[in-house]
Amino acid sequence: MKSLERWSRTLFLLGGVVLVAYAVSLAAIGLMDMSSPRTIFGGAGFTLAFLGLFGLCSGLTDRSPQLAHAGSIFAVLGALGFTLAFVLGIAEFVGITSPAWVKVALLLNNVWTILGFLLVGITSLRTDAYPRSLGVLLFVPAVLFAANTTRIAFLGLWTPSWAPFLLGSLQAMTMLAIGYSLHDQSTPTEPAERPIDRTA
Numbered sequence: 001m002k003s004l005e006r007w008s009r010t011l012f013l014l015g016g017v018v019l020v021a022y023a024v025s026l027a028a029i030g031l032m033d034m035s036s037p038r039t040i041f042g043g044a045g046f047t048l049a050f051l052g053l054f055g056l057c058s059g060l061t062d063r064s065p066q067l068a069h070a071g072s073i074f075a076v077l078g079a080l081g082f083t084l085a086f087v088l089g090i091a092e093f094v095g096i097t098s099p100a101w102v103k104v105a106l107l108l109n110n111v112w113t114i115l116g117f118l119l120v121g122i123t124s125l126r127t128d129a130y131p132r133s134l135g136v137l138l139f140v141p142a143v144l145f146a147a148n149t150t151r152i153a154f155l156g157l158w159t160p161s162w163a164p165f166l167l168g169s170l171q172a173m174t175m176l177a178i179g180y181s182l183h184d185q186s187t188p189t190e191p192a193e194r195p196i197d198r199t200a
Helices: 008-030 038-058 065-093 100-106 108-127 132-155 163-181
Strands: none
Touching (some): 008 038, 008 163, 038 065, 038 108, 038 163, 065 100, 065 108, 108 132, 132 163
16 A cells, blocks of 8 residues: 555546546537547546545555545545446447446446545545645545536436536546645655544
């Protein structure tokens, strides 16, 4: 886990780049009525982001072990869920029909994203293990997923047609911003600067 922490910045940046392609694919579908392998890009991009989130949790274990471990669980579930989405996207791209239960299971990715990023963001702000700007940025993916889930529930997947592209673009920019915020933060601050939160 510690070794993955060193890769968090790279993973978030790579995830952001892939999610740029995801946003473009959403624009192709929603705005230009073109076919596009959006699930492949989305699955790959968010898998990379969740691996980066898992790495960040290792920098929080000394400060708030229980919250950090809970965040790690959601990060792993998110990485597995979006890996499944990536595989499903490839299967659909080559013409293989996936079982209905697989698509239903993918709905849980909304839960892992909202709870995972919120929890790690809260833990980061409580412990000061990372810059406060990072803690705030970690809330953004959760808010965007919650907004998108609400939109789909009331309006439908592609209504309005520009919304998926906008939300996808914001997700991509957020992951890139998270990676950039880790530019000068190779390791968290020393634990001695703040007492360990044993009650968290």
